[in-house]
Amino acid sequence: MIDSDAMAAIEAIDLYKRFGDLVAVDGVSFKVDSGEVFGFLGPNGAGKTTTLRMLTGILPPDRGRAVVLGLDVWENPIRVRERIGIVPEASNVYIDLTVWQNMMLMAELYGVPRDVRASRARSLLEAMGLLKRKDEKAKRLSKGLRQRLLICMALIHEPELLFLDEPTTGLDVQSAREIRDMLRRMNREEGVTIFLTTHNMWEAEELCHRVAVINHGKIAAISGVEELKNTVSRLHTIEARFEETVDPSGFSEALGCDVAVLGGGRYRVQVEDVDEAIRRIVDYARERNLRILGLNVVQPSLEDVFLEILKR
Amino acid sequence: MFKTLERIWAIAKKDIRIYYLKGPVMIFGLLIPLSLYLAYALGRSLEPEEAFSSIISMSLFFTATAVGPVIAPWETRSHTLERLISAPVSMAIIIAGDALASAAFGSAITLIATSFGLLVGLQIFNPILMALNLLISSLCFSFFGLLLSSPPTDIPADVMMISTLLKFPMAFISGIFLPLNQMPEPLKHVALLSPLTYTTEVFRHSVYGEATFLPVQVELLILTGYMLFFIAASIKLHERSLPRRI
Numbered sequence: 001m002i003d004s005d006a007m008a009a010i011e012a013i014d015l016y017k018r019f020g021d022l023v024a025v026d027g028v029s030f031k032v033d034s035g036e037v038f039g040f041l042g043p044n045g046a047g048k049t050t051t052l053r054m055l056t057g058i059l060p061p062d063r064g065r066a067v068v069l070g071l072d073v074w075e076n077p078i079r080v081r082e083r084i085g086i087v088p089e090a091s092n093v094y095i096d097l098t099v100w101q102n103m104m105l106m107a108e109l110y111g112v113p114r115d116v117r118a119s120r121a122r123s124l125l126e127a128m129g130l131l132k133r134k135d136e137k138a139k140r141l142s143k144g145l146r147q148r149l150l151i152c153m154a155l156i157h158e159p160e161l162l163f164l165d166e167p168t169t170g171l172d173v174q175s176a177r178e179i180r181d182m183l184r185r186m187n188r189e190e191g192v193t194i195f196l197t198t199h200n201m202w203e204a205e206e207l208c209h210r211v212a213v214i215n216h217g218k219i220a221a222i223s224g225v226e227e228l229k230n231t232v233s234r235l236h237t238i239e240a241r242f243e244e245t246v247d248p249s250g251f252s253e254a255l256g257c258d259v260a261v262l263g264g265g266r267y268r269v270q271v272e273d274v275d276e277a278i279r280r281i282v283d284y285a286r287e288r289n290l291r292i293l294g295l296n297v298v299q300p301s302l303e304d305v306f307l308e309i310l311k312r
Numbered sequence: 313m314f315k316t317l318e319r320i321w322a323i324a325k326k327d328i329r330i331y332y333l334k335g336p337v338m339i340f341g342l343l344i345p346l347s348l349y350l351a352y353a354l355g356r357s358l359e360p361e362e363a364f365s366s367i368i369s370m371s372l373f374f375t376a377t378a379v380g381p382v383i384a385p386w387e388t389r390s391h392t393l394e395r396l397i398s399a400p401v402s403m404a405i406i407i408a409g410d411a412l413a414s415a416a417f418g419s420a421i422t423l424i425a426t427s428f429g430l431l432v433g434l435q436i437f438n439p440i441l442m443a444l445n446l447l448i449s450s451l452c453f454s455f456f457g458l459l460l461s462s463p464p465t466d467i468p469a470d471v472m473m474i475s476t477l478l479k480f481p482m483a484f485i486s487g488i489f490l491p492l493n494q495m496p497e498p499l500k501h502v503a504l505l506s507p508l509t510y511t512t513e514v515f516r517h518s519v520y521g522e523a524t525f526l527p528v529q530v531e532l533l534i535l536t537g538y539m540l541f542f543i544a545a546s547i548k549l550h551e552r553s554l555p556r557r558i
Contacts, residue, residue: 053558056398058394058397058398059558060555076399078400078402079398079400081400082400086392088395088398090391090394092392092394093392093395094330095390097329097330099328101329105322105326106338108318108322109319109323109396109400110321110399111315111318111319111400152397186332200499237554257489
């Protein structure tokens with residue numbers, strides 16, 4: 001047993017992996033708290049999957065170590081994997097086995113007690129809309145359904161921590177949404193910690209409490225989603241809409257920054273301090289007896305932030 | 313311990329369902345002893361029972377090494393190996409499961425061939441020794457087959473080529489066509505290097521009561537030694553090649 005922070009579900013310590021001349025992961029360190037949904041973002045080839053494989057004991061690191069649920073992964077790979085669920089990148093179910101046989105194979109490998117195997121498999125398949133197709137070979141399922149089956153297989157032993165490698169890539173909108181809903185539900189209702197690699201910024205923004213951005217094998221940023229947006233892009237856009245048109249120069253003077261006129265009584269400003277700017281807009285309107293019809297703070301999306309980080 | 317055995321059995325069951333319970337594989341398995349009998353006895357005016365021990369030795373060898381070697385490259389290609397290794401199983405458990413399925417297939421085909429032998433009036437001199445030899449040899453050849461699939465390729469044909477290159481010469485030097493006692497001295501030394509030689513010798517002794525080149529207990533011991541070597545080597549080499557497979 002490692003003497004690590006009791007709250008940390010995952011601790012990556014200086015992980016390093018090289019394939020020939022290519023350094024895939026270069027001294028990556030971070031912690032994921034218990035009960036957290038943690039997004040691991042990066043472009044293709046940035047080192048996301050290699051990091052995930054080292055964290056789950058599939059690939060040995062050349063340097064550094066990973067502690068998962070308080071256990072050193074390379075000293076206790078089997079004990080760690082008994083407590084975690086892994087959804088690999090490829091939809092690698094056994095296509096020549098039926099849906100049910102795939103579930104039972106995983107139940108046997110994870111040592112799920114015989115008396116609960118069938119009931120757990122049934123409830124998981126039902127939740128993912130696969131129960132009616134349990135006797136069909138997996139080769140007859142669409143990519144989205146195979147991905148759902150893969151998630152069911154990873155959950156059969158009720159893991160405390162779930163690793164997912166780009167779980168919704170290439171799926172149709174409905175399947176992706178259902179998978180996201182299920183992950184959110186698992187995290188909220190069952191307290192499952194989730195480590196998710198993705199390059200879908202919208203997905204990360206929707207699901208994750210914190211994200212890390214990896215680029216060229218190194219952590220480029222790590223933070224809560226909102227904090228990351230604030231850190232990277234200090235300027236926030238505010239759109240104000242009044243009942244009547246206002247004098248742009250006077251409005252600009254009142255706010256202390258440039259104002260763009262958008263038409264239809266709409267004005268856009270870029271500010272650093274959102275709170276201060278909103279107060280000034282409200283004061284400006286009150287002094288002139290203007291009705292405010294709308295006030296929107298348009299934050300940069302995680303995608304904007306991600307692209308800015310990659311540019312650095 | 314029980315969990316480990318359950319995991320080995322789960323992998324063996326998966327292999328049997330996916331790779332062995334297929335029409336072409338079953339037909340191949342059943343045709344092996346028949347075609348070997350025809351190749352061995354045709355034009356040599358042999359009674360079926362005279363060729364029996366040679367045929368079951370070769371059948372066991374070829375069937376126990378037929379499918380096992382393609383499992384690793386096939387699962388590498390379909391990415392199911394990553395799914396498997398993500399579960400709480402070591403490479404030793406995966407290899408043991410694959411070997412168990414392979415040994416079961418080889419043993420089943422050999423038992424079917426033996427049943428035909430019994431139908432045509434064959435008498436078995438020592439059935440217990442024959443069963444013991446079947447058990448040890450089937451596991452020995454299964455692990456040998458898995459050892460051949462340790463290079464980190466995802467192309468089954470690559471492994472099949474290596475497998476064929478080794479298996480056919482082994483069949484010719486292993487005292488199947490010519491008992492060890494009648495072999496020229498230089499060839500005898502080569503034959504003693506092949507595990508198939510001891511399988512054939514022990515089968516000859518257990519079926520006909522023929523004297524073996526070495527004491528039968530020693531031959532079984534050597535065969536067990538080969539089995540343990542193939543177990544250790546196949547696990548070690550597969551562990552080493554795993555990072556390049558995923």
